[in-house]
Amino acid sequence: MALLEVVDVSKTFPGVKALDGVSFTLQPGEVHALVGENGAGKSTLIKVLTGVYQPDRGEIHYQGQPRSFAAPMDAQRAGISTIYQEVNLIPLMSVAQNLFLGREPRNAVGMIDRGRMEREAREILAEYGVTADVRRRLGTLPLGAQQMVALARAVMIDARVVIMDEPTSSLEPREVQTLFSVIRRLHGQGIGIVYVSHRMDELYEICESVTILRDGRLVHTGRLADLERIELVSLMLGREMSEVRRQGFTEFGGDHETPEGAGPVLRVDGLTSRTKLHDVTFDVRPGEVVGLGGLLGAGRSETIKAIGGAYPLDGGTVEVDGVSLKRPTTERAVKAGIAVQPEDRKAEGIVAGLSVRDNIALAVLSKTSRFGIVSDARIDEIVQRYMSRLRIKASGPDQRVGDLSGGNQQKVLLARLLATGPKVLLLDEPTRGIDVGAKAEVQSLIEELAAEGLGVVLVSSDAEELVEGSDRVVVLRDGAVVGHLTGDRVTTEDLMASIAAAAPESPA
């Protein structure tokens, strides 16, 4: 009997079909990989399993019974626990308190028995390789140890199913091994584990079966050992759809002309940031589109943000037109001609409450003003220019950006970047979450801009888009550059091979 079974589940959000008839089965004692790129529907599926969302259609069977969970606590009480990527415990409380919160051992008069709690916590955590003082604040432990505490807590509350959402994204190799030995033990106890990760090595080391989602649909499920790495990657990235897409789906042409003898417009040298980036080096010439390839968590967004001065760096330099940005801040980066389109449009891009005009003019206010007073004439001129050039569909420049469609929001954001007259454009998933028409428009715009001599850095989870849009691709894995694709090698096959290649040794 399956431990947990999801049958034909669909979930729609306004404008997006996040899950479309997905089925998924977890056996007792099975470690089941759940993979897919951004927006594939993994997190929606997890949220349906844990009671955060209610499915629009379909059923969940748990231990043979149809069940529905109204809230995360319901699922947890029934024995389905989730370990999130960011540890969801209380950093300011002690390790023991975190482990026992809500189920503290009591003494004869009903008071919490601290001694016993700490003793039991020590015993339990020893099994998970955590030897730290359990009276310490959780937040002072290394993340790996915190993750173990979360896991121990989940298992302690009689979990039958443990869902792990990117549990290793901030762990050291040694900690990963400890985690794996714990997973093997849970496996021995008949606990079912849903393991979400993008690290190929890990998946093949620990998981028996795999379910692959793409665009809200189930594309494959089966034994992992029967699937080659390259097959897995191509299923995730939707390789076989390439034929369909070739028929005019991406608007990208081919290679771009770069002026002869022109030096790089952007030089990135040795960017390093704690565990996230390791010595990332590349350059971009004017008129060139350089793609950043790699899976989720490879450090693509971090690289983009670091160049734009919005991510703390421990080392490395950024040069625009040969001029080094000392201690990059967002202000300096914009002044130097760097324009960043962040991945999360709503959270970091548009200002939803302001009008189209205000959003476009945001970064050029000082240029369009005299003595601190803005000139509406000049702003209107800029706004008009970009609204028509980018074909922004709004009832007028005064419409609130929050009321526009995703594609038009994205265009407003791009208009703001272009209005600053940038030399380098850093685009993080420029076509995510926008409709097909807008997607094509954005793609041809990137093409045009490169033709005009801008240097473009492109991040896209859509392999076709990345390969067709880029002149060169820099492949990242675990925050380090692991490959360069140039010339004829800029193909999806080479990209996937480069991503899937087993790392000789995990980067330190």
Added chain:
Amino acid sequence: MKTLNAGVPATAGSTGPNGVERTDRTDRIVGLVQRQGALAVLVTVTLVALAVFPDFRSLDNAGTILVAAAPPMLIALGMTFVILTGGIDLSVGSLYVLGGVLAAWASQYGFVYALLVPLAVCGGIGLFNGLLIAYTRMAPFIVTLAALLGARGVMRAISDEGSTTYVVESDAFGTLGTGSLLGIGNQVWLAALLVLIGMVVLARTGFGQSVFALGGSEDAAGLMGVAVRRTKIGVYVLSGLLAGLAGAVNAAKLGSGVTVLGAGMELDAIAAVVIGGTLLTGGAGSIGGTVAGVLLLGVIQNMINQVGDLNSNWQQVISGTFLAVVVVAQTVLNRLRRVH
């Protein structure tokens, strides 16, 4: 899927052996300063006072300080719970005054009413605060600021716009404020008892753990099964009850319900709590620290009184300065800790 570009990098921390050690030491020092800082300053200030002011040295004076500190202690005790959840209660100053007036008025019906009426009314207003904060998710400072005003209104309404002063008519009730046991004022005993109970509740009950969890991370606490709403309501009720009790005790001591506003009582309480090492953002702190904070402010007030020609409003200036220093230090120390 969860995006990795959350703006701020996860607190990765250097996990090499050296890194851990350094984190450890910084953390211990930070923790020590946070927990014992107020106590250390209290001891220092007291020693200075002992050396400088001859009048400070008498037992009488110690008694005066403690008696004067009892009502603020009760208010600060409730405030500690509220702030630990990451909230704030600005209404306690008004509730304190309201409690005093109600106690004096109700004392004509006897001891029990003199105690129960202020507790019921102030606890009720606390409940109202808690319900609004828990269920509508309105900001605590707005809700309790409105309650500050509302409670003032109620107080003025029952005292004929502040013109009627009720006199305490129950001798038994008066004893609560004027009597003493073993040479120590009754209200000091009461405050001490409640502080002890508060410490036990905070450290040894599920409610106490929930309070810490809520202040540490409301979302995580919810996912870990903490009854978020119930805990929030609980702390505001507690705060209202203690503020009302403090007012009643004060009325018993003065023999009447004074309608002159205890303006700033809420601010003194907040200052004492924060000086005592409780994070204003919630999640960490202790009642022991709050006791040290209250006593520190009490000793300073006493010293200011000893210097005859010094304006007693220096108290507020010193509170504010302490508050700023402590809050900035906490932030800077925490950032320091995160860097390692």
Added chain:
Amino acid sequence: MTTTTIKTRPTDLSRVRTWLPEYGVYLAIALLIAYNIVFTPYFLTVSNLRIQLIQVAPIVIVALGMALVIGTEGIDLSVGSVMALAAALIPLYLGYGVVAAILASLVAGLAVGLINGLLVARVGLQPIVATLALFVGGRGLAVVVSDGKLKDIRNPGMLYLGSGDLFGLPVLVWIAAALVLVVAFVVRRTVFGRRLLAVGGNRPAAELAGLPVKRVLITVYVTCAVLASIAGLLSVARIQSSDASAVGLLIELSAITAVVVGGTPLTGGKVKVVGTVAGAILMQLVIATMIKHDLGPSTAEMAQAVIILVAVYVARERTTR
């Protein structure tokens, strides 16, 4: 930009929800005025209207600054203390002339605003925490500075500010009106105003767009404190005495109420200048109406408490989309 009409087709209920927090205040004012014209004797007299305007002026001035701060998703609890400080400094410097006295109180506001702004923008404290220190200590400092005494003001220049007339209206009201115009202009027409709204609307986005976020924040808190100090010195001029322990007591509550009632959400990104003025006038009218009908300040206080809760509650409905 503050009165963008939002095109909403959906149900009537949701239209009411967006309409109410923005324009409810004007409706309430109209209703109250209508009520007073019918039921309150001598309401529509020049002298009564003058008194109402004079009383509301300081609140309007403080609320303007508060609106800017709230527009950045902040809050400033220290405005009352700033008023007290400004008031306390007036008699000390009046000996050097009116200008010196005014400058001294403005500098005090500037200093307080700078401290608040640095704590928020540089140290990174939550605004409520950052302004709490001066909320606690500022008034005490003011009382210490003024030696705890109530001081009468007899300087003709100051008195003119407080009770003089210009073209038939009190100088006080002219000043408040001028400040309203200036702030409205700043919000709508200046680089600073637009940056402020962007910072309040989406701080990470403003940062990524290369805006000087910290400088904007510091400027906002300085502006708020300076406006509060103007309100403080005008209050002194009006009452003709300086009492640091009473000037501006609880004004932070009145100011926040005026701002919120006027349709500026506590979540930032929007500043309603005219609405804020209307909010202050509404609260003034409520209190005046009650006093006229022999309801004591107690009722007025309770009514004010209810109004602020309702206003915040209604505004909250809209922001949690």
